[in-house]
Amino acid sequence: QVQLVESGGGLVQAGGSLRLSCAASGSIFSIHAMRWYRQAPGKQRGLVAFISSGGTTNYADSVKGRFTISRDNAKNTVYVQMNSLKPEDTAVYYCNADIYYCGYVSYWGQGTQVTVSS
Numbered sequence: 001q002v003q004l005v006e007s008g009g010g011l012v013q014a015g016g017s018l019r020l021s022c023a024a025s026g027s028i029f030s031i032h033a034m035r036w037y038r039q040a041p042g043k044q045r046g047l048v049a050f051i052s053s054g055g056t057t058n059y060a061d062s063v064k065g066r067f068t069i070s071r072d073n074a075k076n077t078v079y080v081q082m083n084s085l086k087p088e089d090t091a092v093y094y095c096n097a098d099i100y101y102c103g104y105v106s107y108w109g110q111g112t113q114v115t116v117s118s
Contacts, residue, residue, distance in 0.1 A: 002026035009112030022095030024076040034078040038091035
């Protein structure tokens, strides 16, 4: 059994910053790719940022230069630092991780709300 628990969401004014965290716990042998997704009301869930086990990162065009994904392998935790936030960044943010125990399984967190006011 594996759990991903996100934290750090909240309400912030446009131009502000937030840092989301997602900690994995449970039956984990290794964690490979980790990702942040977001879903705004009435829209499909979309990939925001990706980080490989080796630290390679990739970002959606809409957040490049403003968001930074990172991970602490010792803590089984992935972060996303979100700067220069815009109202269009308002969404529920979900973390996702590819975890190996007795096989690879993709796990999701429960989501954390980020609201950016104009």
